[in-house]
Amino acid sequence: MKKLSVKNSDALFEAISASRALYLPIEKAGKVDFYPWSKDEKVRLDALQTTRSAKDLFFPQSECFAKFKLDKNAISVDPVAPADEKFVVFGVRACDARSFELLDKVFLADPVDVMYQTRRANGTIVTLACAEPEETCFCMNFGIDASAPGGDARATFVGGSMILEALTEKGEKLLDEVSTALEDASKDDEKALADEKERIAGILKKLPFSSLPLDNIKKQDELEAVQWWKWGELSQGCLGCGTCTFVCPTCQCYDIRDFDTGHGINRFRCWDSCMFWEFTQAAGHNPRLTQMERFRQRFMHKLVYFPKNNGGDFSCVGCGRCVRKCPSALNIVKVIKELGGSDNE
Ligand code: SF4
Ligand code: SF4
Secondary structure, eight states: OEEEGGGGHHHHHHHHHHTTTEEEEEETEEEEEEEEOOTTSOOOTTTTOOOEEEEEESSOEEEEEEEEEEEEEEEEEEEEOOOOOOEEEEEOEEEEEEHHHHHHHHHSEEEHHHHHHHHHHEEEEEEEOSSSSOOOOGGGGTTTTTSSOOSEEEEEEEEEEEEEEEEHHHHHHHHHHGGGGOEEEEHHHHHHHHHHHHHHHHHOOOOOOTSSSHHHHHHHHHHHHEEEEEEHHHHHTOOOOOHHHHHHOOOOEEEEEEEOOOSEEEEEEEETTSSSTTTTTTTTBBOSSHHHHHHHHHHHHIIIIHHHTTTTOOOOOOOOOOHHHOOOOOOOHHHHHSSSTTTTT
């Protein structure tokens, strides 16, 4: 276990960025998101959550993966591989760290998504314990401990220090590489860390959404859940804007689009949203005609279909982003409460 004084954080960031790219929660134009670090940036490790999740660094919103050129009668195809660069993302919260386990189930299953796989292999995730979880957080329902997040290494603020623990080989390697910026943690530091975890656990227990009826949802009949009469009421006001899917760390749907550069075709993969009317539309056929059906699909996938096909794991980590960002105040917590509660009888 290592530590450094919080006021010396820049020394740590400098040591990390000497050998690889470093991404941190940085404030720009009043919003905090993961950006490349430099000394002039406004680092916001105190911000509980970035607007967008760290998913963007492993599964970008848009990326070109092939280029086509027509030369007389021959077509050439050049695959575009993601940059083979090592990087560290520092300050990932517990919920977002868990999202990678869920994304791995999708992108690293056969057939493996090589773009995601390359970034996962090159990326080291340093998590940050949540000192002050907020009322919209409900990660604890998914077995996530915000006081002791996963990742490759974990940071926790204790007093004026940051305690660092390696959790994987990658994490150990990173802490070894930057050891000159760190000192060994003492027994007193270990005790202070344990006390801090206990303090955070106390806050988590008292949060309003700390006990949601997810077990009841697991027991439900799938067809009855689809036919549930409340979907119409719950989806009232949904604008189909897709904000909930774009801020979600576990949403992984994408579309393939071609762009004519005038000199050839660039083929892109871009995020898509099940909330959009043209989602999965093929040959003019639209599988979900109403916004209610699209809304239902999002939650059936997260709460019923995904767990059924992935050993019981829900496709939600309780980050609360969709709860905070929906312009119509629709939210997954309400759906879980109603779908798992007595109203669904
Ligand atoms: S649930 Fe909210 S955020 Fe999601 S598409 Fe509907 S209006 Fe937009
Ligand atoms: S569904 Fe909402 S609360 Fe769950 S992981 Fe996605 S954005 Fe976070």
